[in-house]
Amino acid sequence: MDYFSGILGRLIDELGRMPGIGPKAAQRLAFFLLRQDAAVVQQLANAMLEAKAKIRPCADCFFLAEGERCHICSDPRRDARLLCVVEDPKDVFSMERTREYRGLYHVLMGTLSPLDGIGPDDLKIAELLKRLQAGHVQEVIVATNQDVEGEATALYLNKLIKPLGIRVTRLASGLPAGGDLEYADDITISRALGGRRELE
Amino acid sequence: MPTLRTPALVLRAYDFSEADRVIVLFTQTLGKVKGVAKGVRRTASRLNGCLGWLSRAELQLAGRENQDLFRITQGQLLQSYPHLKENLPALGRAARMAELLFSLTHDHQPLPEIFELAETSLSLWDAGTDPNMVGTWFEWMFLDRMGYRPQVEVCQQCGNDTEHMSYHPETDGITCRACRPHGGIVLSAGTRKMLNKLIASHPTLLPSLRLGEDAQTQIQTLLDSIIRNHLGRPLKSDSFQRAVCDLK
Ligand SMILES: [Zn+2]
Ligand SMILES: [Zn+2]
Numbered sequence: 001m002d003y004f005s006g007i008l009g010r011l012i013d014e015l016g017r018m019p020g021i022g023p024k025a026a027q028r029l030a031f032f033l034l035r036q037d038a039a040v041v042q043q044l045a046n047a048m049l050e051a052k053a054k055i056r057p058c059a060d061c062f063f064l065a066e067g068e069r070c071h072i073c074s075d076p077r078r079d080a081r082l083l084c085v086v087e088d089p090k091d092v093f094s095m096e097r098t099r100e101y102r103g104l105y106h107v108l109m110g111t112l113s114p115l116d117g118i119g120p121d122d123l124k125i126a127e128l129l130k131r132l133q134a135g136h137v138q139e140v141i142v143a144t145n146q147d148v149e150g151e152a153t154a155l156y157l158n159k160l161i162k163p164l165g166i167r168v169t170r171l172a173s174g175l176p177a178g179g180d181l182e183y184a185d186d187i188t189i190s191r192a193l194g195g196r197r198e199l200e
Numbered sequence: 201m202p203t204l205r206t207p208a209l210v211l212r213a214y215d216f217s218e219a220d221r222v223i224v225l226f227t228q229t230l231g232k233v234k235g236v237a238k239g240v241r242r243t244a245s246r247l248n249g250c251l252g253w254l255s256r257a258e259l260q261l262a263g264r265e266n267q268d269l270f271r272i273t274q275g276q277l278l279q280s281y282p283h284l285k286e287n288l289p290a291l292g293r294a295a296r297m298a299e300l301l302f303s304l305t306h307d308h309q310p311l312p313e314i315f316e317l318a319e320t321s322l323s324l325w326d327a328g329t330d331p332n333m334v335g336t337w338f339e340w341m342f343l344d345r346m347g348y349r350p351q352v353e354v355c356q357q358c359g360n361d362t363e364h365m366s367y368h369p370e371t372d373g374i375t376c377r378a379c380r381p382h383g384g385i386v387l388s389a390g391t392r393k394m395l396n397k398l399i400a401s402h403p404t405l406l407p408s409l410r411l412g413e414d415a416q417t418q419i420q421t422l423l424d425s426i427i428r429n430h431l432g433r434p435l436k437s438d439s440f441q442r443a444v445c446d447l448k
Contacts, residue, residue: 019218020217020218112440113440114292114295114296114298114299114436114437114439114440114441115211115212115295115298115299115302115436115437116436117436117437117438117439118439118440119438119439119440119442119443120439120440120443121439121443122439147252147253148252148253148254148285148291149253151285151286152285152288152291152444155286155288156288156443156444156447159288159447180241183241183242
């Protein structure tokens with residue numbers, strides 16, 4: 001793979017670090033960029049730098065925000081009595097795509113993952129409990145993945161939240177491929193949301 | 201390409217590419233091996249149901265026996281241990297087990313006896329047996345079968361058996377107070393009796409054994425110390441296990 005060295009080689013290396021981009025795809029992207037006008041490439045570079053500089057985790061829910069709070073937390077039409085807990089900011093997009101959920105979110109920034117050394121203190125769980133103690137939320141919908149780690153996270157959250165007198169529910173099962181929200185289609189997610197059940 | 205079938209436990213899984221997952225398996229015939237499951241992230245593949253963390257499945261692996269990465273071509277779920285997975289303290293202990301198998305055994309090192317220990321432990325947890333009792337039993341037996349279990353009968357310096365003995369990680373043995381009055385992990389006579397009982401007991405007797413609080417603490421400290429010695433670090437699953445160990 002060292003046909004490309006120097007500046008072009010470096011560009012291909014950088015592009016090749018992105019998820020889903022193998023060496024071949026990285027080369028195609030590099031040649032594509034070289035064929036474009038300088039202005040087009042500048043726009044792309046600016047967009048990347050600006051996103052990196054200005055997008056921060058939302059102060060309330062840890063979803064992506066351009067200011068202090070994300071557009072969902074700042075939207076007065078959202079139902080503040082409902083809180084959907086997800087693993088990853090990507091999962092918020094999956095839920096939003098269905099256009100069915102009108103509540104707020106809380107992104108854990110991961111899932112309990114014992115063999116990676118990720119315990120409760122490494123997730124945004126303390127922040128979640130603090131939000132719940134403010135008292136507006138009546139139902140927490142736990143939408144972590146439906147694998148063993150996601151289920152364990154749901155069980156753990158239930159143990160912590162139940163004593164606060166808040167209903168804790170779980171998306172109905174039936175998501176494909178290890179229950180990863182990212183790969184579920186809108187209809188499946190809507191159905192899982194509609195069929196959510198209360199955790200014991 | 202040659203294939204083989206073997207019962208296997210799923211120790212952990214990584215996302216490999218957009219569609220594939222790499223699964224670390226503890227197999228009955230080959231010990232720990234890695235296998236790639238193609239396409240399971242995208243589609244409702246039948247393999248998915250077999251490859252959940254801490255499941256036991258009969259898997260078909262394609263590749264030569266000494267292959268680095270097998271291809272998992274077929275599978276049949278034997279047991280998913282659903283009750284274990286709803287019991288957080290048991291899951292905390294099972295996570296420790298998975299990490300021990302993952303990090304203290306070598307690839308392609310057949311350990312059929314340890315496979316059986318692991319299988320038995322998962323069944324006991326699933327049946328609701330005291331998670332700590334089963335976990336303690338597994339870890340002590342595992343260290344024994346790996347050749348890492350220190351003798352806890354007599355002082356390694358004078359050969360006496362007295363009421364109060366301490367374990368010293370640096371010499372991997374116990375001493376009496378006369379030989380070494382300070383330091384080490386205290387192991388009372390009762391605790392040492394329990395450790396010997398664990399080695400001698402058939403697993404069906406585990407539900408009838410009781411670990412007192414002192415013995416539990418002493419044994420846990422001992423196990424953690426021996427494991428840290430061989431691993432060079434504490435278990436990563438510690439933080440999870442500690443967080444869930446008291447949850448009912
Ligand atoms: Zn927000
Ligand atoms: Zn002595």
